Structures are given as C-alpha cells and as structure tokens.
Amino acid sequence: MKLPERLLLDRLAYLECVLGVLSFLVLRLARPPYGRYVPPSSAFQLPARVAWAVQELPSLVVPLVVCCCAETERLHSWPNRILLAMFLVHYTQRSLIFPFLIRGGKPTPVRTCIVAFTFCTYNGYLQSRYLSQCAVYADDWVTDPRFLAGFVLWLIGTLINIHSDHILRNLRKPGETGYKIPRGGLFEYVTAANYFGEVVEWCGFALASWSPQAGAFALFTACSLFSIAQHHHQWYIEKFEDYPKFRKTIIPFLF
Structure with missing residues (x-):
C-alpha cells in the first residue's frame, strides 16, 4: 500500500465526517425527502422496493469488486475478513432481503435514490478499500476487548434493526391502510427503534475496526438518523393524541 492512497482514504473519512455534520444540519431544517413526507403528486418517483434495492446495492457490489481485484495479504488476515463480513452481512440483508419484504411502501423520489446510491458507492469503496489494502491488525486482534465489545454491539x-423492521412491516393487517403506533420491542421505549439499532450496529463496527474510516461511517449514520428520528417523533406526537408520552426519540430513557 502506497502512502498516498492511505492518505487519500483518511481524507475521504474526514470528508465523510463533514458530510455527516452537514446532513444533521440540513435534516434538522428540512423534512426527510422520502416516505410519509413526500406528497403523492411529486414527480419522478420509484416504487419503494426498487428504490431501496438500487440505492443500497453499491454497498454490497463495490466491496465485492474491490476485494476481488485486490491482491494483498490483508485479505488473508482473520480480523480483516471478519470486519468485511460484518459490513457485507448488513448490506446483503439491506439490498437483497429487506426491499422484497416491504409491504406497500411509499414511492421514493428519484433524486433521493440518486443521493443514497452515491453515498453507498462512496462509503462502500472507503470501507472495503481500507480493510482490504490498509488495515493492519495483530493476529490476536479478534480477542482484543475493543474487537469483542464492538462485535457484540454490532450483533x-x-x-434490533431487523426485529424493529419486522414490527413496522406487520403494523397493518392485509387490506388496511394508514399509519399505526408501533408496539413491542424497543418501540415501547423509543419512536425510532430501527434507527437506534442501526446506530448501535455501526458504532460497534467502528469500535471493532478501530479506524477513522469506520468511525466516520458511524458518525455519519448517527448524524443522519438522529435528525430523521426527531421528525418521526414529532410527526407521531402530532398525529396520535394517545401517543405514549414517555417514549424517547431514539435513545431509550435519554433522548
């Protein structure tokens, strides 16, 4: 690995941190550009299943291409393999399984899909290129407390993320329309239980990886989802008079 590329990957990680802060600010001022917040009359929309599959797929395909093209001993290291597998497991579920379980999801604007597709390409390259070319771990890193704690948090x-999505999918009975208050699981404590799971997941990945690249992704995820969760929380409070007052937004008992 040449030093210039390592510096490039570090700078891309720092840029992702900046993008995370910007997304937090923008999403605080404007509603999320998808789902319940997009008027049905909006032009240029994709079916929910198509949009989710298309926008998430680069996070699976790009790492596979990067790793197949990489000729490096890094991929023979178990820490690198496990961390890459953690990343790929999430996006296999997110791009090949989750979209086809969606029940009547709202159409997604094409521009939103393009933005998500671009970010997934960017981040997929950043994480996989770092782990396949740069990251050097001791052979016993898999027994290091940081790796073990991070892996447990990731799992x-x-x-939590998968279970929360399952609850949301099954809110309506066949033939029903409209929104309902989610019940069960961590939804008893927070409005955005699915987002909480995803934030915990990528914070665990960052801890296990112990790298600027994974840390940047965790920060970006937290910044984006915290702002979106606040919109969801306020929307539920305004729509349902009987919405549980004790529920927090995204972090149980705290926020």
Whole structure:
C-alpha cells in the first residue's frame, strides 16, 4: 500500500465526517425527502422496493469488486475478513432481503435514490478499500476487548434493526391502510427503534475496526438518523393524541 492512497482514504473519512455534520444540519431544517413526507403528486418517483434495492446495492457490489481485484495479504488476515463480513452481512440483508419484504411502501423520489446510491458507492469503496489494502491488525486482534465489545454491539444492533423492521412491516393487517403506533420491542421505549439499532450496529463496527474510516461511517449514520428520528417523533406526537408520552426519540430513557 502506497502512502498516498492511505492518505487519500483518511481524507475521504474526514470528508465523510463533514458530510455527516452537514446532513444533521440540513435534516434538522428540512423534512426527510422520502416516505410519509413526500406528497403523492411529486414527480419522478420509484416504487419503494426498487428504490431501496438500487440505492443500497453499491454497498454490497463495490466491496465485492474491490476485494476481488485486490491482491494483498490483508485479505488473508482473520480480523480483516471478519470486519468485511460484518459490513457485507448488513448490506446483503439491506439490498437483497429487506426491499422484497416491504409491504406497500411509499414511492421514493428519484433524486433521493440518486443521493443514497452515491453515498453507498462512496462509503462502500472507503470501507472495503481500507480493510482490504490498509488495515493492519495483530493476529490476536479478534480477542482484543475493543474487537469483542464492538462485535457484540454490532450483533445486538443488527438484531434490533431487523426485529424493529419486522414490527413496522406487520403494523397493518392485509387490506388496511394508514399509519399505526408501533408496539413491542424497543418501540415501547423509543419512536425510532430501527434507527437506534442501526446506530448501535455501526458504532460497534467502528469500535471493532478501530479506524477513522469506520468511525466516520458511524458518525455519519448517527448524524443522519438522529435528525430523521426527531421528525418521526414529532410527526407521531402530532398525529396520535394517545401517543405514549414517555417514549424517547431514539435513545431509550435519554433522548
């Protein structure tokens, strides 16, 4: 690995941190450009299943291409392999499974899909290129407390995210329309249980990786989802008079 590329990957990580802060500010001022916040009359929209699959797929395809083209001993290291697998497991579920489980999702504006597609390409390259070309871990890194704690957090976050999505999908019975208050799981404590799971997941990944690249992704995820969660929380409060007053926005008992 030549030093200039390592510097480039570090700078791309710092840029992702800046983008995360900007997304936090923009999403605080404007509603999320998808789902319940987009008028049905908006032009140039994609079906929810198509949009989700298309915009998330680069995070799976780009790392696979990067790793297939990489000729490096990094991919023979178990820490690197496990971290790459953690990233790929999430996006296999997100791009090949989750979209086809959606029930009657709202259409997504094409511009929103393009922005998400671009970010997933950017981040997919950043994470996979770093782990396949730059990251050097000791052979016993998989027993380091940071890796073990990070892996456990990643697994817990993944399970929370998948379970919360399952609850949201099953809110309506066949033939029903409209919105309902989510019940069960961490939805008993927060409005955005699915987002909480994803934030925990990528914070765990960052801890296990112990790298600026993974840390930048965790920061970007938290910044974006915290702002969106606040919009969701306010929307539920305004729409449902009986919405549980004790529920927090995204972090149980705190926020």
